[in-house]
Amino acid sequence: MKPVTVYDIAREANVSVATVSRVLNNTAPVKASTREKIMGLINKHQFQPNALARSLIKKETGMIGIILPDITNPFFPEVLAGLEQEARNNGYTFFLCDTGSHNQDSKAQYSRESQYLRILAEKQVDGIIMIGGRIDLAKCSREMAKEVQEVNNRLPVVLINGNLPGGKFHRVMTDQTIGAMQVTDHLIELGHTDIAFIGGYNQMSNTVQRLSGFRSAMEQAGIAMREDWIITGGFKVHTGKALMSELFSRDGRKPTAVVCANDLVAIGAIKYAVTAGLSIPGDISITGFDDIPLAESMIPELTTLSLRCLELGRTAASIMHQLITRNNQVSELTTLQPKLMIRETTAPPANR
Amino acid sequence: MKPVTVYDIAREANVSVATVSRVLNNTAPVKASTREKIMGLINKHQFQPNALARSLIKKETGMIGIILPDITNPFFPEVLAGLEQEARNNGYTFFLCDTGSHNQDSKAQYSRESQYLRILAEKQVDGIIMIGGRIDLAKCSREMAKEVQEVNNRLPVVLINGNLPGGKFHRVMTDQTIGAMQVTDHLIELGHTDIAFIGGYNQMSNTVQRLSGFRSAMEQAGIAMREDWIITGGFKVHTGKALMSELFSRDGRKPTAVVCANDLVAIGAIKYAVTAGLSIPGDISITGFDDIPLAESMIPELTTLSLRCLELGRTAASIMHQLITRNNQVSELTTLQPKLMIRETTAPPANR
DNA sequence: AGCGATCATGAAACCGGTTACTGTTTATGA
DNA sequence: TCATAAACAGTAACCGGTTTCATGATCGCT
Numbered sequence: 001m002k003p004v005t006v007y008d009i010a011r012e013a014n015v016s017v018a019t020v021s022r023v024l025n026n027t028a029p030v031k032a033s034t035r036e037k038i039m040g041l042i043n044k045h046q047f048q049p050n051a052l053a054r055s056l057i058k059k060e061t062g063m064i065g066i067i068l069p070d071i072t073n074p075f076f077p078e079v080l081a082g083l084e085q086e087a088r089n090n091g092y093t094f095f096l097c098d099t100g101s102h103n104q105d106s107k108a109q110y111s112r113e114s115q116y117l118r119i120l121a122e123k124q125v126d127g128i129i130m131i132g133g134r135i136d137l138a139k140c141s142r143e144m145a146k147e148v149q150e151v152n153n154r155l156p157v158v159l160i161n162g163n164l165p166g167g168k169f170h171r172v173m174t175d176q177t178i179g180a181m182q183v184t185d186h187l188i189e190l191g192h193t194d195i196a197f198i199g200g201y202n203q204m205s206n207t208v209q210r211l212s213g214f215r216s217a218m219e220q221a222g223i224a225m226r227e228d229w230i231i232t233g234g235f236k237v238h239t240g241k242a243l244m245s246e247l248f249s250r251d252g253r254k255p256t257a258v259v260c261a262n263d264l265v266a267i268g269a270i271k272y273a274v275t276a277g278l279s280i281p282g283d284i285s286i287t288g289f290d291d292i293p294l295a296e297s298m299i300p301e302l303t304t305l306s307l308r309c310l311e312l313g314r315t316a317a318s319i320m321h322q323l324i325t326r327n328n329q330v331s332e333l334t335t336l337q338p339k340l341m342i343r344e345t346t347a348p349p350a351n352r
Numbered sequence: 353m354k355p356v357t358v359y360d361i362a363r364e365a366n367v368s369v370a371t372v373s374r375v376l377n378n379t380a381p382v383k384a385s386t387r388e389k390i391m392g393l394i395n396k397h398q399f400q401p402n403a404l405a406r407s408l409i410k411k412e413t414g415m416i417g418i419i420l421p422d423i424t425n426p427f428f429p430e431v432l433a434g435l436e437q438e439a440r441n442n443g444y445t446f447f448l449c450d451t452g453s454h455n456q457d458s459k460a461q462y463s464r465e466s467q468y469l470r471i472l473a474e475k476q477v478d479g480i481i482m483i484g485g486r487i488d489l490a491k492c493s494r495e496m497a498k499e500v501q502e503v504n505n506r507l508p509v510v511l512i513n514g515n516l517p518g519g520k521f522h523r524v525m526t527d528q529t530i531g532a533m534q535v536t537d538h539l540i541e542l543g544h545t546d547i548a549f550i551g552g553y554n555q556m557s558n559t560v561q562r563l564s565g566f567r568s569a570m571e572q573a574g575i576a577m578r579e580d581w582i583i584t585g586g587f588k589v590h591t592g593k594a595l596m597s598e599l600f601s602r603d604g605r606k607p608t609a610v611v612c613a614n615d616l617v618a619i620g621a622i623k624y625a626v627t628a629g630l631s632i633p634g635d636i637s638i639t640g641f642d643d644i645p646l647a648e649s650m651i652p653e654l655t656t657l658s659l660r661c662l663e664l665g666r667t668a669a670s671i672m673h674q675l676i677t678r679n680n681q682v683s684e685l686t687t688l689q690p691k692l693m694i695r696e697t698t699a700p701p702a703n704r
Numbered sequence: 705a706g707c708g709a710t711c712a713t714g715a716a717a718c719c720g721g722t723t724a725c726t727g728t729t730t731a732t733g734a
Numbered sequence: 735t736c737a738t739a740a741a742c743a744g745t746a747a748c749c750g751g752t753t754t755c756a757t758g759a760t761c762g763c764t
Contacts, residue, residue, distance in 0.1 A: 297623055381711060
């Protein structure tokens, strides 16, 4: 069954396709009687204009591509929700491209990124928003950066919480270095000095930022750092368990507080601690990063740093809209301030 | 800066666009020398064919639309991940349409669904997958069902865990009635007889299924139902807290076990119980539904029913692919068996 | 040498809209 | 009353690909 086209409508209404198009888009005056006749036919046939044909000539699709590493990590749906909220009003729809960073080697992930970059460009999206993946690499290869650079020359690209060498990308981010400082300061103020840092990946910029904030805070407080108390290895729950196990199975002094690279790692850390018979926050304080929705519903409620995912998303969407509508006033870098959420997993250290 | 087209390539290579198209699609033999010349130019100019133009004539876009109520509920990203895993191999990309059921009235949600239904059709997606929303309504209005019906006449629609009156939709679902029976049986076997059910919405089919399974199990065990111990009111964490509070602030006998409509509600219920000084599972057993990823990382680990989100997604994607490629052997209804995940929030009731 | 099959390629139609240009009416103003 | 502008509608080009059909060249074979 063939879908009905403007030509069908035009023929049946005894007008030209131009007129049909005009009533469709309200782009020029049409006599009331003709308009009604056409409207009637449109309703009668449930006519739906073909967006492909329209986009082909208008050179705009109302589609925005989103590339992210793992929709399963609660952080991403949250910023996605923010994106939707804002972009919906401007009539955009989203292409979701999950490069599936979980259970696979990073090589495959980046190749998928390249693949999606190409597909999105071919599909003529109006813009691309990237979160995570290569833009999180502390040292992204020239080649991988160039791919995005080239896309950026043809259409707007917005980076969330990341960057790429050889820049001039539009970015929106929350200041994670300051965030990590806030978290660490909070622990120091509680009286902790034996603080460990676990999770993340050394080669990822979010980890280096969080670590750098951690270091700064320790330094400013005049606390000696123990490099062997900084262990990286991932962003998942099991990472948290594994790294805590490594930390606590060692001989000698144990930390009284642990800063985790994100909430999932923190959850794993808590899990380990409780299993090992440690009470939280009595024996050990634990902090997260991201403030995923469940953080405040856990037992105990997780002290963490809100990256303001929702606003991150909304801001990115709004910047993207301005970029697409050629509003050139838009600033290249927007920085959001993180917010420390003090809850139940932190307390002064026990005397010993 | 204008993007380069097949015409540009053709001109520079002194061939016709037909030839360029042929090397692009390997659709007919081309002399090796010409092919190389054209390939060279394609690389030189970073030529990317315009998918809109291609789709316009080929009548296939490789795009699948997904309509869901709330990406922020961890259940959905999980099935999304399943969809991606499967569909990626077949070269599909996804339009994500979040109707944003959170913080808004349902009227707005359904109108957004209609809106997205129309947009997706106009954008010529190859198929639409729906989860939640109107397909979860126990009594969906004729009018709302008809909208989907009409879309279904023009392109494949697959429903996940839901249905619509006036059917003949392709569906994939996990048997939630049996699931609820399994959960309830588990509690009964542990020795519970005072079992409450909280969460969900009466007007939603998933809730009536889960409730019906609950009722059947109770009946089969010969346990008298207390209708005042069945309270609905939502699917969120705060719902769980609120309903538990209502349940436990009443005078008289209290349940020793609570079946929750989903994991988020269960988390809220646990939160309430612990806050109220009840120990879990000592004083009260609590079960969830869905088995979201964090369920097994909580403290205590949540006993829940796995809906096998990942498989749900993969199956839906695979069915959609068959539908798109006109494989008519595909069965209309695929049912997955749920899996009871016994963890730490359930135990025999305390003596009293 | 002659003939059909195969190879390689081009011309042009087509997909389904939008819009610049043009022309015909009708309304407006001096 | 006539010039001029505004309203209304049609023709055809255009967006950037794919594909059918036609044509000439090449090849194998008798």
